[in-house]
Amino acid sequence: MSTESVSGSATEAVRQTLVIPPEAAGRRLDQVLSEAWRDYSRSRLAAWIRSGEILLDGQPVKPKQAVMPGQRVELDGRLEAHPDNPRPQDIELEVLVEDPELFIVNKPPGLVVHPGSGNPDGTLVNALLHRDPNLAPLPRAGLIHRLDKDTSGCLVIARTLKAHRFLVAAMKRREIKRHYKALxxxxxxxxGTVDEPLGRHPVDRRRQVVRPDGRRAVTHYRIDRRLCGATLLDVELETGRTHQIRVHMAHLRHPIIGDPVYGRRGAPAGLSEAQRDAWQGFGRQALHAWRIRLPHPDGDHEVSAEAPLPRDLLDLLDVLEP
Structure with a gap:
């Protein structure tokens, strides 16, 4: 199917044309367009058809209209900002990878990823919309996955509708490989590997627990460094459940240092005074998404990025050296 398109900003006019090919004879218009124009979902295309922004031979039609070879389809539509996206805010971002289809950013600890209860603004999504206003039509400004507020490191953001659909599907197929450093x-x-299902706590709905009726969750880990009273792990997620690494490490009775929900209070015996003070003074979970690998939406190469360990975690590691 041959197409030609002209589009400006993602929040402005979008124009495309298509000549129906012989193999599409008798098929529904919305089906044919969803295969030809993969940047747009079928529901979005159907909405454009119903509103008269997509015409067939110059006439408005319904999404189920059967098409014939040689007919001309014209789209003169508009991509509106997603209704759930907040206002842009000028918040500094460290961008590790930037190309026309995606960003990979290094999220600092303490930055909330998207607005929610108690965090109406000042989030990563606000920052992304300031950095690239064309993210406005995408859900959560193109975020493909999330990190907890106090977890730092690599996050992937789609910059186009095509990239968003591709990367969401790649995440479901487990083609996006995420590595963490966990102290x-x-x-x-x-x-080793933890293969234990996770679900919501029966009483505290903010917590996750290992439970037999939960969703399958698999975490692989290996030793990176042995330290005084602690171990730095290189962790790879096979699945991506909420709080997965934090819950699985606590399940092993090796919770992440500083974890306010699943961790332990105090510090272990046998530490020096300086080590104990640094341990107890670490104000967040010691978890960092240090590396990510994924297929590029163009399908012709792989993208990878590494985020250096943040200063607070480096300082703690130095103090805990044997």
């Missing part, structure tokens, strides 16, 4: 209680002997 946990105790001196582990070897790495």
């Amino acid at each position: 946990v209680w105790g001196e582990l002997i070897a790495g």
